[in-house]
Amino acid sequence: MNTVVCIKQVPDTETLIKIQGAGIVQDGIKWVMNPYDEFAVEEALRKKEEMKAGEVTVVSLGPDRAVEAIRTALAMGADTAVHVSDAAYAEKADPYAAAAAIAAAIKASGKPYDAIFLGKQAIDDDSAQVPAMLAEMLGIPAITMVIKFDVAADKSKATVTREVEGGVAVVEVPLPAVFSAQKGLNEPRYASLPGIMKAKKKPVDVKTAADLGVTEGPKTVIKEMSLPPARQAGQKVAGDDAAAKAKELARILHEDVKIV
Amino acid sequence: MPGTLIYAEVQKGEIKKGSFEVASKAKEFGGEVAACIIGKGAEALAPQLAKFGADKIYVVDGPEFENYVTEAYVQAFAQVAKTVNPSVILASATAQGKDFVPAVAARLGVGAISDCVDLQKNGDKVVAKRPMYAGKAYAMVEAVADPQVIAVRPNSFAVKEVAGAGAVEKVAVALDASKIKAVVKSVELAQTNEPDQTEAEIIVSGGRGMKGPENFKMLEDLAKLFGPTATTGASRAAVDAGWRGHSYQVGQTGKTVSPNLYIACGISGAIQHLAGMGTSKVIVAINKDAEAPIFQKADYGVVDDLFNVVPALIEEIKKVKG
Numbered sequence: 001m002n003t004v005v006c007i008k009q010v011p012d013t014e015t016l017i018k019i020q021g022a023g024i025v026q027d028g029i030k031w032v033m034n035p036y037d038e039f040a041v042e043e044a045l046r047k048k049e050e051m052k053a054g055e056v057t058v059v060s061l062g063p064d065r066a067v068e069a070i071r072t073a074l075a076m077g078a079d080t081a082v083h084v085s086d087a088a089y090a091e092k093a094d095p096y097a098a099a100a101a102i103a104a105a106i107k108a109s110g111k112p113y114d115a116i117f118l119g120k121q122a123i124d125d126d127s128a129q130v131p132a133m134l135a136e137m138l139g140i141p142a143i144t145m146v147i148k149f150d151v152a153a154d155k156s157k158a159t160v161t162r163e164v165e166g167g168v169a170v171v172e173v174p175l176p177a178v179f180s181a182q183k184g185l186n187e188p189r190y191a192s193l194p195g196i197m198k199a200k201k202k203p204v205d206v207k208t209a210a211d212l213g214v215t216e217g218p219k220t221v222i223k224e225m226s227l228p229p230a231r232q233a234g235q236k237v238a239g240d241d242a243a244a245k246a247k248e249l250a251r252i253l254h255e256d257v258k259i260v
Numbered sequence: 261m262p263g264t265l266i267y268a269e270v271q272k273g274e275i276k277k278g279s280f281e282v283a284s285k286a287k288e289f290g291g292e293v294a295a296c297i298i299g300k301g302a303e304a305l306a307p308q309l310a311k312f313g314a315d316k317i318y319v320v321d322g323p324e325f326e327n328y329v330t331e332a333y334v335q336a337f338a339q340v341a342k343t344v345n346p347s348v349i350l351a352s353a354t355a356q357g358k359d360f361v362p363a364v365a366a367r368l369g370v371g372a373i374s375d376c377v378d379l380q381k382n383g384d385k386v387v388a389k390r391p392m393y394a395g396k397a398y399a400m401v402e403a404v405a406d407p408q409v410i411a412v413r414p415n416s417f418a419v420k421e422v423a424g425a426g427a428v429e430k431v432a433v434a435l436d437a438s439k440i441k442a443v444v445k446s447v448e449l450a451q452t453n454e455p456d457q458t459e460a461e462i463i464v465s466g467g468r469g470m471k472g473p474e475n476f477k478m479l480e481d482l483a484k485l486f487g488p489t490a491t492t493g494a495s496r497a498a499v500d501a502g503w504r505g506h507s508y509q510v511g512q513t514g515k516t517v518s519p520n521l522y523i524a525c526g527i528s529g530a531i532q533h534l535a536g537m538g539t540s541k542v543i544v545a546i547n548k549d550a551e552a553p554i555f556q557k558a559d560y561g562v563v564d565d566l567f568n569v570v571p572a573l574i575e576e577i578k579k580v581k582g
Contacts, residue, residue: 013512013532017396024397035513095362096371123512125392125399127374129362132330136366141331141441144359159445163507164328165271165355165456167449173442183506183513219371223387224400228538234559242568249544249569250576252560257542259462259486259521260580 001054001155003044004116005078006102006134007037009062009069010124019225023091033069036119038188039181043149044117045077046186051151055079057111061101063090067204074199075191081202082109086209092218095125099133100216101209106138108212109205113176114155120145120180131180142178143171147185151175262406263291265346267337267364268309268317269356270299278352278414278459280312285417286350287313289381293424294318296340298333300326303430310426312419317428318344324435327444328356330363335440336433338367343431346407348386353411355456365409372409373401377416377518377539386410394512394535414459415518454483454491457510462486462521465493465510465537466503469526469547469566473503478570479525485577486521493517493537495527511536525566529554546570 011017011029018025033041041058048054058073058081060066070081082105089097106116116138121128128144135142147168148161157174163182191199209215237252239245254260264286268279275297286293295314297306303321310317320336341349341364349364351357353375365372377398378389386408388401403409457463464483466476476492483490494504496511510517512532522540526547527533534557537543545558546566555561562569 011393015393015396016531017393019397022399024393094371095374096366099366123394126394126516127362127372128358129365129372129374132359132362133366136363142363143442145355163355164447164449166452167447169327169447170445171442172445177441183509219365219405220373220401220403222399222401225392226398226400228391228395228398231538231543231557233556234543234561236555237560237562242564243572245562245564246569246572247576249560249562249573250580253521253544253577254580257521259542260577 001047001051001114001151002112003047003054004057004059004106004111004113005037005040005044005073006116006118006130007041007058007060007069007073008034008122009060009066010034010122013123019227022222022225024225031065031068033072034119034122036121036123036181036183039183039185040117040119041073041076041078042186042188043181047151055111057081057109059102059105060084061089061093061098070204071199072191074202075195076189077195079202081204083204083206084212085206088209094218094220095127095129096133096219097217099130099137101212101214102130103134103137104212104214105207108207115158115175116178118178118180120182131178135178138178140177141173142180143173144180145182146179147182149179149185262345262347263293264289264348264350265294265296265341265344265407267349267351267360268295268297269352269354270297270302270305271356273301275305275308276352276354277419278354278357278412280419281414281417282350282352282412283309283312283314284420284422285379285412286348287422287424289348291347292316294344294346296320296337298325298336306428307426310424311421313422313424315425315427317426319428319430320433321430327447329440329442329444330359331440331442332435333360334363334367335435337364339433340431341368341407347384349407349409351411353413354459357411361409361411368407368409370405370407370409371403372411373403374411375413376410377413379410379412391516394516394532395538396535415461453488455489457491457493457508457515457517460489460491460517461519462490463493463510463517463519464490464523464525465495465527466498466525467495467527468497468501470498470503476504478574482523482570482574485574485581495533524554524558525570527554528552529557
């Protein structure tokens with residue numbers, strides 16, 4: 001099974017975000033592969049292993065440093081990569097422009113694919129738009145929030161379980177299609193030391209927007225950024241023992257917060 | 261004049277509260293408010309939208325819309341959107357909305373702004389405020405062209421009863437069946453009426469301090485006392501330990517929530533968790549570790565063993581409720 005996995009490099013979840021103009025302060029940030037994209041990479045690798053055939057191609061849009069996330073995916077076991085790197089996208093690529101660049105990169109690579117996997121959202125902008133937009137631009141269906149993925153032996157269709165409000169839905173879809181990975185899909189592997197060594201020799205094809213002939217710019221613009229108002233530590237609930245504190249808390253919820 | 265088109269979502273035979281919230285907000289923008297409601301049996305629900313400001317209600321009803329299938333719904337909505345030609349399209353960022361909105365935007369050839377918590381009208385533009393980095397920062401975002409497609413996080417706006425003209429028009433949609441490739445084979449819903457964490461008004465959440473899956477029962481009991489708008493949540497530590505399913509996880513790799521009341525039990529307050537619930541209106545923390553970072557964010561802190569506090573709190577709340 002041939003797959004394309006789209007990944008994004010994002011600040012580690014431990015990062016304390018600082019604002020600078022309409023963006024964030026990039027200094028001192030530890031950059032990692034978007035956690036949801038790890039599930040996407042893992043699923044692509046598992047399907048290749050199960051079916052004992054196929055190629056896993058990584059596609060990433062990002063500045064030069066994004067190559068580290070690409071190398072991580074290659075070290076996990078992906079075969080090749082396309083890195084769309086262009087100053088025109090720096091801090092300005094909204095989900096639409098990102099999807100257009102990725103769609104163009106997939107088309108230009110000429111790689112055949114049965115499935116495209118992405119994380120359900122990137123934990124930086126939290127937009128969760130690229131999977132659906134990419135599918136639209138490629139003219140194939142998108143199934144989002146996938147927590148179980150099975151593919152027919154002839155690769156004609158996939159049967160997937162996706163999270164829906166209050167439960168799950170089982171959906172059958174002909175391939176190729178786009179799938180966005182939700183936590184629970186699998187347990188991503190760590191890159192092995194031999195994997196890391198091998199990844200250094202795997203091909204990473206670097207492309208600019210001009211190389212790909214993408215002209216679609218962003219359709220949304222961030223005008224300004226701010227930090228949430230700082231929350232102050234409030235009061236400690238008084239009482240000699242747990243029972244007394246519970247009684248006081250019940251009073252607070254009733255009389256002060258007025259929720260009970 | 262081009263106004264606002266809202267997407268009215270139907271779940272379990274009812275219009276989502278979030279859809280009424282965006283209808284109320286659309287009314288404030290001025291201009292005509294149109295609504296598009298899709299689903300099997302949608303026609304019977306449509307008149308409700310008039311109470312919350314809809315001047316015109318487009319109904320797409322039929323057996324082919326029994327289950328939510330992205331492509332079928334997108335085709336139907338896009339057809340209505342082309343007729344209405346609105347300046348702004350609003351939807352609630354529910355589980356379905358998050359799947360639907362970017363697909364609709366892409367079909368219409370425009371961008372989308374996800375999961376907004378506030379909207380300001382500035383001339384022809386809507387300036388949308390949305391959290392990024394799970395709430396560690398906020399961005400003010402504008403669309404460059406109409407229709408400005410915006411998804412609004414549930415509970416961001418009050419539902420206001422404002423009568424709209426409420427003219428109902430049934431729309432016959434010509435679906436291109438060749439493009440509807442996904443088939444919903446089955447839908448399995450949990451036997452619970454609890455709201456989704458992103459829509460709940462009260463969340464009782466447990467972390468590593470809960471010690472095991474069996475102890476979440478008391479959090480469920482506590483949540484039930486608060487009524488049907490309450491539910492339970494969990495920290496990543498509790499989810500990764502296998503005590504709760506991932507759909508309960510609150511935080512940067514789970515759900516971002518902003519209920520009226522968030523009760524954190526045995527949760528230390530890692531930065532990823534605090535980002536996910538930091539906009540809750542009132543935060544209560546129960547933890548025996550007085551140094552736990554959660555107390556820096558909590559309006560009310562109970563420094564004590566949750567296994568003593570929570571059962572006592574349940575009894576006290578029962579007394580208060582009489």
